[in-house]
Amino acid sequence: MEQKKHWQSFGELNQSAAYNKDVKDEFREDLPAVEENMGLLDAKAPRRDFLKYLGFSTAAAAVAASCEIPVKKAIPFANKPEDVVPGISKYYATTYVQDGDVVSVLAKVRDGRPIKIEGNDLSPLTGNGTSARVQASVLDLYDTARLRFPLINGQEATFEAIDKEVAAAIAGPVVILTSTLTSPTTQDAINQLLAKYPGSRHVTYDAVSYTGLLLANEACFGKKAIPSYHFDKANVIVSLQADFLGTWLSPVEFARQYAAGKKLNEQKPEMSKHIHFESVASLTGSNADEKHLIRPSETGAVAVALLSAINGQEVTGIADKLTKEAVEHTAKALLAAKGSALVVCGSNDVNVQLVVNAINQAIGAVGTTINWGVTFNGRKGVDSDMARLIDDMKAGAVGTLLIHGANPSYTWPQAAAFTEALKKVKTSISFASKLDETAVACKYVIPDHHYLESWGDAEAKTGYFSFMQPTIYPLFKTRQWQDSLLKWSGATTDYLSFLKGYWSAKLGGETGWDKALQDGVLNPATPIVAGAAFNGSAVAAAVSAISAAKKGDKIELVLYEKIGIGAGQGAANPWLQELPDPVTRATWDNYVVVSPALARTLLKIDLNDNGQADAYEVNPPKKVVKVTCNGQSVELPALIIPGTHPDTIGIAVGYGRTERLGKSVVGTGKNAYPMSSLNGNAVSLVQGNVEIALTSETYPVALTQTHSRYDTAQGNRTEVMKELTLAEYKKHPTEIRDERAEELAPWGGLENFEKQGTIYPVYDRPGIRWGMNVDLNACNGCGACVVACNAENNVSVVGKPEVLRGHEMHWLRIDRYFSGDMDNPNVVFQPMMCQHCDNAPCENVCPVAATNHSSEGLNQMTYNRCIGTRYCANNCPYKVRRFNWADYTGADSFANNQVGIVNDVVLDMNDDLTRMVLNPDVTVRSRGVIEKCSFCVQRLQESKLKAKKESRPLEDTDLKVACQQACPTNAIVFGNANNQHSAISITRKENPNRQFYVLEQLHVLPNVSYLAKVRNLEEEKKEA
């Protein structure tokens, strides 16, 4: 780590601009007599110059045409660093921490650079699972917009200077403002500093807070905390507006638990039942077995009604008949599953949460599916604390403000008021790694390390620790903020010694610490499950408060977090911006989500009318609407998303950020936080009384999927997607298989299809035969695999203008289909990647054999053989082949051609710094070639070599492909289908009834199988 020489090239990045320019231009000379901005004929002697240019350009063209691409030589280590074998990756256990989100991960470090994040199997919480944001976090390390040195009043400064100034300036009362902290040692460091300055305090502020939940728990259980939820133990899950698979509390963990109840054993077909009440289509609602649309303002009423029904009382206060029925039927289901039922609620209203607590108490969830023995530490912020802080700041009662994680100048409802108050604070210090909205208003900015450069620990849940260790020497002049805290509190140790001391003491010396660091996690010996005494005294008041509350206005607004962008943390990450939102399939923007019903009246677009639906789908410019609320208005394009309540609109927060965060935020979306408001103790992201008006403008939205239904006027394309209800499955388990048999009947049926579906001979496939299976019941569409694939396979980011033109490069996408009622449809997600067909239609049409079949069943793409006719892409029924339309990577043989459609985001991705994230095992594709999923062939090769070196057959444990590795629900199984004992063989064998191949009847013989989606519904599948 201390061998700075190793990182020499990064040091250069800190040098002056002139230095960089010299390095860059070392061997380049300008053309003689070429003046910039001067036309050929403006020159003094145009004719002679013309001849000169003619001669020169002809010669240059001749030289260029005969030259190879300039070769950048890699220089080997003169002294090989200890423990580093060039070309061999090392994995370090560390912890992804972003605000309160904690995921135990392994960082894949290749030649000193972390290039990929994978889940840590040893964590009982998240296991190998990750989220899109975790996967994308490695790119943040190499973000060109990171602060490269500390600032005093916006000017570059040294740490010495800052420490000197701060030591002089720091004065009580000190307030440390953070987002939720999960690190016990950091908390200690904070306490040390606070102790030094009497009257100081620590304020926790979360951009999207759980104040309502925290306060309700305080009232009911005496603890201002959040318990552990066990979705895996719940047979009936009811969610009121809680997007627990996407953004609510700890989605990676919940997704894992949820999938456990959703995976189907074909022999004993039982699964959990998920009933969802929501206003704006979310990922979780899309996965629900039953989804009911309610207004946001009805959430409380539904909770109260549910409580009454569970208590055996008459359901009142619900006007809508369907909703009333749904509530009664939900109550029945909950009562039937007493002791294994769970209700969660996404409302930030303390009264609603109180009622939900009462429900959970009544259905016996507390102590079973709700575990108070282990609390969840990821969200602790109470909004009223923040409001009080702002008042104090205004009153001049804050001497020094230290800000880490929180960004109230962007996320607080009255952000301007905070920024104004910040000016009254004499000493304001930000630890932001970028000059965000808050940091820019602070006097001192001491950029924190990226988590991959940091030491640390995190306690995501009580007793569950996860450790952080640096995987790379800090790239820039940054400092861990805990070091600053310790220094300023007068401690003589640095944070590493502090951390090490803390844990060595707990774990019995350095050996224990080393072990913990190596594992990355420290778990309780036995899982603790406990209930808590329930005090329902506040519930009655809450019920009457809800009943008295004003009922919904005409249109209501829900501000929600997107899976990739979160509260805004992901906005500067190009991978996350280009990750299609699972539900809307849109990239690079936020927008107003409207229901098909509202679209009919507001936008004058009727999706049931073929012509209007076509026009809406095929034209990227969408109508812009003006939304006004709380005196704030915003103009955004409207997207019609089925599954949204007719009187509710949704807008994602996290957009419209300052351009200092990087190229990705430029021109992407608008800030919706100003439309939130502080209601009592909690910030409310739900607003009534919203004005919405159509403007005459349109705005292009980059959607990666425009059509959403697989049934067409000419027939239902059941070969594409197969789904059924649990009732149907129980009644007739072989329904899917029979359907397949019928489809294939003209060509020999299921048994003989392979032989009789072709006129060609059938070949044996001995040895390894790679195969993949995707369980559509487990897949919830979260998109972690998509970003994992981007990171693993160096998939280019192309930027919004290119996504708009259908040029996105994703090798793996998640198709989303609606079926049934268009106002409240069934949603199914289908990960779609190269199917590695054994009879691949792409292979035989390539004139130069650039794509061909391996003996192991891989459909291989040979980039340097490809001439780019795109015939293979046309002939791919799955449309998974991607063409390099422009020089997205800078790997082209033509210099200086990254102009025009290659925008700044793409250029930024080609920066020398950003390129450090590239996986050296995977070719960076150049312009003009086709690319596609390779089944992570580099991982397959590595695993085969490993098995070969150990002289044994390949085992499942030798490899995981990137998408499989990232999947929090383990929906993807991959392996050698010729090995009877491999997971893939077993999965296929055990699920003969649900297994299907997409477009099987084409006889392309895919190697990716799917397991049909089964919904836990009683009634028969609704016909479209």
Place this chain on the structure above:
Amino acid sequence: MHLKYESQLREPLVMGNKDYHQVTEDIVHPIEAKPSKLWYIGFYIAVALLLFGIYAIYRDVTYGIGQWNLNKTIGWGWDITNFVWWVGIGHAGTLISAILLLFRQGWRTGVNRAAEAMTIFAVMCAGQFPIWHMGRVWMAFFVLPYPNTRGPLWVNFNSPLLWDVFAISTYFTVSLLFWYSGLIPDLATVRDRAFTKLRKKLYGIASFGWTGSTKHWQRHESLSLVLAGLSTPLVLSVHTIVSFDFATSVVPGWHTTIFPPYFVAGAIFSGFAMVQSLMVIIRKVFNMEDYITLGHIEAMNKIIVLTGSIVGIAYLTELFMGWYSQNKYEGYTFWYSRAYLFSPYGWSYWGMMACNVLSPQIFWFRKMRRNVFVTFFMSVIVNIGMWFERFVIIVTSLYRDYLPSSWSVYYSPTIWEIGFYLGTFGLFFTCFFLFAKYFPVIAVAEIKYVLKTSGEGFKNKMDKIEEQPLDTFIHDNAHAH
């Protein structure tokens, strides 16, 4: 005095009472005179278009195919549409020269030279598209199967694109030879009339030392027949193979067994339309009404209405099969993406139907067949229709294929896609203007060959055979007085 007697009921192929010298004068004169102002204007416009096309290609090669609006779903758009369109146009020449030669259709002599030239230029234009639409055109030589140093790599003989390479290069080579061998006697005529040394030298080289000896003529005739025999299957094979690009694929709307005959008929259809367009202009501009007569125009219009109707039947067959097969994917492509007028590309399908199937029916009327203006107008309409046909086949099949998730946004071309197309017009007309300036646009020797049987003057003389006793007729005509 020819031995062949042609019925008086047949229309003369050459109008006016012309002798051999007059024919030579009429046809070769434009080569020897200074070109007209119109020629210059036309030529400069053509060159300007060509230059714009070159710039469009420069952009495409330098910055990538992203200069065009193709996308992940629509991999081919204007590029291959234009390719197939030009190849189709390139069918008329060879059909006229080869098949009509074998069928002894005398009327071909008036139009074959220009039609063959048109064929060659059209194939040259067509060839641009598959070349420059490649993502890495500098690697285009990978498609050529020659012994190389790239290891065991070889072309993929399964790929229809490779068949294209062979089909089109063969067709181009044979058409070029055919055209040029026909030119040799005429070039010798121009050489013999040369008034400068340079002309004499250049046309001398170009005519390969033709002396007009009987031996030369005999070989020339044999060569023509051999080449005609070689070309005849090519007329059918080229577009058949082009149709395989689509027919052998798995895309609904492409995967169709009817394509080979349907494409060949369409090609002849569009080729004849293009010949009509050019002939109508040439006969006016070069005062060749005597050689390219209304009879010629009528004959070609008959072929247009025939092939147009064949194409129409093919369209209806496709529609029928789209329903009869009960294949939902084909059904969607044929009945929604195409035949439903209000679907996003419905206009292109009905544009095609109107131009290719309905409008040519006007040629059932003799009056219309012989109307120059109607002919010209219709020839343009037909070529627009045939362009639509290729666009319909390519784009409306691709944009909504199997997986609804991948259905495309609306595809419309960028200026550079259009520019490339315009550039091929530039190439075509630049070549054609140069051809018209430096080569006899009508085959002099072949006109002379039919002059004494089918020329108006000679036919008039022959009239008397109907009135006079044979002896008197012979007496009057056998001796030149």
